[in-house]
Amino acid sequence: MDIFNNLVFGFGIAFSLQNLLYCLIGVLVGTLIGVLPGIGPMATIAMLMPLTFNVPPVTALIMLAGIFYGAQYGGSTTSILVNLPGETSSVITCIDGYQMARQGRAGPALAIAAIGSFFAGTVCTLLIALFGPPIAELALKFNSPEYFSLMLMGLVAAAVLAQGDMIKSLAMVTVGLLLGIVGTDVDSGAQRFSFGIYELADGIGFVVVAIGVFAIAEIVSNLGDPEERMLSTLKVRNLFPTKEDLKQSIAPIFRGTAIGAFFGVLPGTGPAIASFSSYMVERKVARDPSRFGRGAIEGVAGPESANNADAQCKFIPMLTLGIPASGAMALMLGALMIHGIAPGPTVMTQKPDLFWGLIASMWIGNLMLVVLNLPLISIWVSLLKVPYRLLFPAIMVFSAIGIYSTNNATFDLYLTALFGVFGVVWRKLGCSPVPMMLGFVLGPMLEENLRRAMLISRGDPTVFITRPISLAFNIATVLILIVMAAPAVRKRWNKITG
């Protein structure tokens, strides 16, 4: 009953007028920056941090946290409506979410994204309250070999599960891996493929690539094909999901939440991996995988739950161990320190008001987001009635503002335009950009962890099979390959013996 008392105590704190107000401000700002492409929660938290100097630490953290998870809700909006990923984590939502919008089902897509996110948020809030500290300890067991094996499994699974032309998918994964090589070599500091351009020293920005190949390419294609253009302004069929939609979404939401929670507690994974993995899993377990990419609601429900679960669970290592699992979490640790609180395992016992107040406020914040987002759907959907000749310049302008404001660099705008061109070419060639994005995200992490694992083991590759967690991932990878290859082998065998 301890947990119960603690939660009651937490809600008591979160329900104070000031805390509710700051929570509301946080989630509102979060939704807004989530909708805007480029501007991420990290930059926003950094800029708004001085505003929290004069409020109690728990209030400050409630607001900053609200911005962070609020962005996950907002990020899906533009992905679904206009194929423009608002956040890194909502890139995958573009695929089926946007197709749903084109079929006049933007409302259900937006609603299911909000509902899935809310469910994931609720589960993860409970998870933090119940099992926070032991989970965080477990996350520390993940060193470079474990991360490498995990990423390898992800990459293999993605390649195997890729739909359509296998060769094209592999080619696109390779392109993504190659793009991920650009920048400073992690060990030696040498510049790779940066051509003396300082803006390329830190690699190519994820947002730059995503907006180029999704949003810009979409606009160019729409304008190039007058028939297609009409589709985006199709009549809206219904605003809310049907019973059938909900039934189809329940399992993906559960799975997405579990996947997101898993990746959320691991400090070494970025924001895109959880939603990518969820999408891959959904397509694999679907009875009819060919529906994916053509407006399958599971392709929205799963990843959107996963990215919110990921965001919420990033708080576990931060609150219980003082480990920043992402840049935004590092900022929140900074905010705590400015208020004179030393982050770490002692926060829970010495500052219970902060710990439980924040947890309770996260659930309240999630509730606020659903209540905010569901009525907003009709407004968002009506946006689609705007004639495309007015809509597309607006998308371009917002994309440009968002990209520029990430690094204050005009170079990023040129680069986005270049990726827009690539996106159009790939589209014409029938190459899906999704495997490319996956390679682009996983590649650098795969490389970094492989090289670090090798450095630490002094070049001994058995480190990947002597460590139990790493071994488990590698066995799974082999199983995936076998399961994939089995039907083909059996066919061959039958033919030979046949």
Add this chain to the structure above:
Amino acid sequence: MERRNRMKTLKVIFLISVSLMIAGAAYAQDYPTKPVRMIVPFAPGGASDVVARILTPGLVKELGQQVLVDNRAGASGNIGVEVAARAPADGYTILLGNIGTMAINPGLFPKFPINPVRDFVAVTEVVDVPTSLAVHSSVPVKTVKEFIEYAKARPGKLNFGTAGPGSNGRFEMELFMRQTGIDLVHVPYKGGAGAAAIGLLAGEVQCGFQTLASIMAHVNSGKVKVLGIAATKRVAALPDVPIMPELGFANMKSGSWQGVYVPAGTPRPIVNKLFSAFIKVLSDPEVIKRLNSNGAEVVTSKSPEEFAVFMKTENEKWWKLVKEVGVVME
């Protein structure tokens, strides 16, 4: 009515022409008459950015103008440094540089066109973020001396984690290794000081020079031990931990310092005005408290000249070391 307007216009024209005539002296005295931009060559949320954002409210009060933080991250801070160096030398662009951008990078990027000593006027140091020699709890040592002995018995066996091949944590350890004759393996992390701290916490690497801010929580929980701190005086949060100069490492008395710069050629009165504004802001107890709780100690220069001398010494010290280690990031 009309005449009064005309009189007004004439007056304005007169004032403008007069002010143009005595521009050099007068505009320095009126400075600042428009918002000032502070370039932070790192991303929002980094250690430099936090310092900038703690300082700006006070600066706004002192200068009577808005101060805008302009994050120009990328290429180890070089992008922001170049933007600042190429800005007009009128005091409306100031740079918050640090040990990396102003002292270590020149050695790492020999082709980079900007030379911090030549192309900037140093205004004042603002903070020093003490770095500490930290070891994982599994390493059975309690003092720096014991650590040296432990490492000497295991040449090439221990790893030290850093925030990258060009980070100051790396060069501090290289310096330490050269002075003590121990041999550790460098393990760089991507993703800044946070990632390297996690590596230390998880025991993937056994030691490293880390800012106190990034490991303080783990020192409290006993997962990480701090053996020595690079600073000029003991740190309030860890009064029992000796500083490196006490242990005979005379050249390890500053950690990751940060300072304010303006482009070379900025008029002297403006430099002075900025200097006194920063000194004033940095004496505000509230500002000191905020910086302290973020792991930064307030360290100001006695004069812009003193900071210029400090910066030159630092440049020479790190240049020599970078050449010795042989890292080139181009």
